[in-house]
Amino acid sequence: MTTTTQTSTPLFKRMMSNSMGAREARLAWILILPTIVIVLGLVLFPAIFSIWISFRDVGLNNLDSVFSAPFKGFGNYTAVFNDFAFKYNSITNMGAALTSIVYSFSGTILTVVVGLLAALLLNQPFRARGLSRAIFLFPYVAPIVSVAYVWRWMLDPKPSGVINYLSIQLNLIDRPIPFLAKVGWALLLVIIFEGWRYFPFAMLMILARLQAVDKTLYEAAKVDGANALQRFWNITLPELRFVIGAIFLLRLIWTFNKFDDIFLLTGGGFGTKVLPVLTYEFSFRLFDFGKGAATSMILLVILVVFLVFYARFVMRDVE
Amino acid sequence: MANIESQKATFIEHLARRMTWPRFFFWLGMTVFWTTIIFPFYWMVSSSFKTGAEIAGRTPAFVPGTLRWNAYQQLFNENWDRFHDFGTNVTNSILVAIPTAIIAVILSMLGAYAIARLKFRGKELMLNSVLLIYLFPGILLIIPLFAMLAQISRWIGLFDIQDNLAVLVFTYLATTLPVALYMLANYFRTIPDEIEQAALIDGCTRLGVIWRITMPLSVPALVSVGIYTFMIAWNELLYALVFLNDRTMFTMPIKIMAIFNDPSPQMEVVMAASVVMSLPVMLLFLVLERYLAEGLSAGGVKG
Numbered sequence: 040m041t042t043t044t045q046t047s048t049p050l051f052k053r054m055m056s057n058s059m060g061a062r063e064a065r066l067a068w069i070l071i072l073p074t075i076v077i078v079l080g081l082v083l084f085p086a087i088f089s090i091w092i093s094f095r096d097v098g099l100n101n102l103d104s105v106f107s108a109p110f111k112g113f114g115n116y117t118a119v120f121n122d123f124a125f126k127y128n129s130i131t132n133m134g135a136a137l138t139s140i141v142y143s144f145s146g147t148i149l150t151v152v153v154g155l156l157a158a159l160l161l162n163q164p165f166r167a168r169g170l171s172r173a174i175f176l177f178p179y180v181a182p183i184v185s186v187a188y189v190w191r192w193m194l195d196p197k198p199s200g201v202i203n204y205l206s207i208q209l210n211l212i213d214r215p216i217p218f219l220a221k222v223g224w225a226l227l228l229v230i231i232f233e234g235w236r237y238f239p240f241a242m243l244m245i246l247a248r249l250q251a252v253d254k255t256l257y258e259a260a261k262v263d264g265a266n267a268l269q270r271f272w273n274i275t276l277p278e279l280r281f282v283i284g285a286i287f288l289l290r291l292i293w294t295f296n297k298f299d300d301i302f303l304l305t306g307g308g309f310g311t312k313v314l315p316v317l318t319y320e321f322s323f324r325l326f327d328f329g330k331g332a333a334t335s336m337i338l339l340v341i342l343v344v345f346l347v348f349y350a351r352f353v354m355r356d357v358e
Numbered sequence: 359m360a361n362i363e364s365q366k367a368t369f370i371e372h373l374a375r376r377m378t379w380p381r382f383f384f385w386l387g388m389t390v391f392w393t394t395i396i397f398p399f400y401w402m403v404s405s406s407f408k409t410g411a412e413i414a415g416r417t418p419a420f421v422p423g424t425l426r427w428n429a430y431q432q433l434f435n436e437n438w439d440r441f442h443d444f445g446t447n448v449t450n451s452i453l454v455a456i457p458t459a460i461i462a463v464i465l466s467m468l469g470a471y472a473i474a475r476l477k478f479r480g481k482e483l484m485l486n487s488v489l490l491i492y493l494f495p496g497i498l499l500i501i502p503l504f505a506m507l508a509q510i511s512r513w514i515g516l517f518d519i520q521d522n523l524a525v526l527v528f529t530y531l532a533t534t535l536p537v538a539l540y541m542l543a544n545y546f547r548t549i550p551d552e553i554e555q556a557a558l559i560d561g562c563t564r565l566g567v568i569w570r571i572t573m574p575l576s577v578p579a580l581v582s583v584g585i586y587t588f589m590i591a592w593n594e595l596l597y598a599l600v601f602l603n604d605r606t607m608f609t610m611p612i613k614i615m616a617i618f619n620d621p622s623p624q625m626e627v628v629m630a631a632s633v634v635m636s637l638p639v640m641l642l643f644l645v646l647e648r649y650l651a652e653g654l655s656a657g658g659v660k661g
Contacts, residue, residue, distance in 0.1 A: 060477065066564055067476035071469040071484075074535050081532030082491050085502035092502055103512050105505045160387050171388070173647045177395055180643045182593040184611040185632030188618055189402045192625050201401065201418040235394065267380065289493075296495035299595045303615070315497040322501050323600060335498040346493065 115333035146233030154241025470542035
């Protein structure tokens with residue numbers, strides 16, 4: 040009896056043994072098992088399966104027998120790389136890859152800058168501070184569908200479109216512009232929307248960090264005769280450096296993955312087609328799932344570059 | 359009259375004396391932020407009370423003529439035309455969001471307890487992979503999920519993947535569980551475990567400890583995780599768009615899309631639907647803002 044337990048695998052022995060530690064580990068696995076099953080089954084397996092699909096010819100006709108879909112080699116990838124919607128054509132027609140990069144970098148920079156401004160404002164003591172903080176979070180917590188459609192409605196080129204009306208009244212423009220249906224304007228506006236909707240995230244994180252800054256630093260600087268701008272530049276910014284770096288990359292990744300915002304605002308038209316929208320179109324408009332999966336893999340590769348950068352520079356520094 | 363004028367003058371003088379440049383910039387910034395944030399929401403609510411004529415007028419109507427509920431009546435009218443029966447869609451959203459929230463809270467509470475309190479191998483690996491999943495694009499998963507579930511439903515034949523709200527709940531769980539797990543594990547670590555140890559020594563089982571001690575102590579965290587997962591499921595667009603085809607099965611976001619994309623869209627109805635969809639989450643948020651804000655900065659709402 041003793042010999043058999045000794046020859047069995049260590050893992051098995053541990054699982055079967057009745058020591059305190061083993062019982063604890065067993066309970067831990069039982070507690071966490073449902074979560075693991077769901078996440079493995081619906082995130083990890085699909086993610087790997089996606090690689091497989093990207094090398095196969097999968098359409099609506101063989102979706103029911105997807106595991107026997109014909110192998111296509113890199114066919115899907117070359118098809119994506121040569122697709123007019125993907126590759127760079129001209130400055131007014133940048134293609135999804137470059138549009139994605141422009142959109143996510145500008146959107147993220149705007150988000151962080153606006154978030155920083157909001158956090159600095161809210162860090163001042165004033166009467167409506169709590170209320171202001173709650174209100175400032177509105178764009179971030181409101182459902183994306185409703186805010187996107189309000190923006191579309193406000194930016195409408197109809198005479199009753201309020202932004203066009205006000206801009207004409209203020210002599211900024213002389214005739215209505217279909218902001219979300221015009222190359223250039225459309226990309227600019229989805230970037231501004233990005234800043235408007237996601238600055239509260241940056242604001243909250245920066246605000247939390249600001250409140251942890253040692254107040255005596257400012258007093259010492261004041262005594263030494265530093266003005267407000269100098270204090271900001273030499274104390275506040277260095278203190279915020281890491282948190283801003285972390286927010287920047289986190290938001291960059293999320294913006295890069297973002298589908299809803301552009302899909303709802305422009306439908307991916309007028310020079311705003313980003314990789315997630317392109318993936319959706321290949322898969323669920325053209326029903327070429329292989330090509331869609333290949334597009335999403337390209338997106339993932341770019342994302343992994345971000346992630347490696349994130350892990351190497353930001354995660355390490357934050358600790 | 360002169361009295362009022364002089365009062366005005368002293369008020370402006372007073373203001374000028376109190377107004378320094380930093381103060382000026384502060385209030386300027388505040389005004390800009392408040393206006394740009396509030397105006398879209400004002401526009402949503404006010405447009406939902408406008409008439410078709412005000413919506414399509416020669417100038418925008420800044421204030422609706424009267425407080426008319428026509429758009430809302432149309433929206434909820436079952437017989438209005440082929441798709442304005444919004445009540446069904448509200449029900450669908452509730453049927454998806456509430457089970458998602460409840461199941462996510464229960465499962466992540468158990469998992470997070472294991473991570474925070476128990477020793478087992480592979481814990482660190484698990485926490486790190488949870489973080490990675492958090493950064494994973496949803497668009498990448500939708501194709502394989504769609505193909506995989508189509509395949510499974512053909513094999514088993516018990517369920518349809520199209521127009522099945524339970525399938526949606528499962529996919530939402532997959533995207534919300536990692537976040538919930540992470541947030542709760544972090545919270546549990548802040549609770550000192552002396553009480554738990556005492557209870558264990560007194561003969562309480564681990565599950566008893568979770569039920570009697572950990573859960574009551576972490577009600578705020580559980581509530582905020584519940585609300586986050588609720589909000590994620592309530593607002594989700596992409597998976598619902600792919601998995602739902604039948605208008606009677608639509609959740610609110612894609613129903614609003616359908617109303618908006620109608621050949622002759624009625625903006626007041628779209629705005630009314632947006633108000634109906636936003637109101638519950640905004641109210642929940644305002645009431646519970648104090649502890650929700652904390653969770654938000656911990657990354658509660660992805661995206």
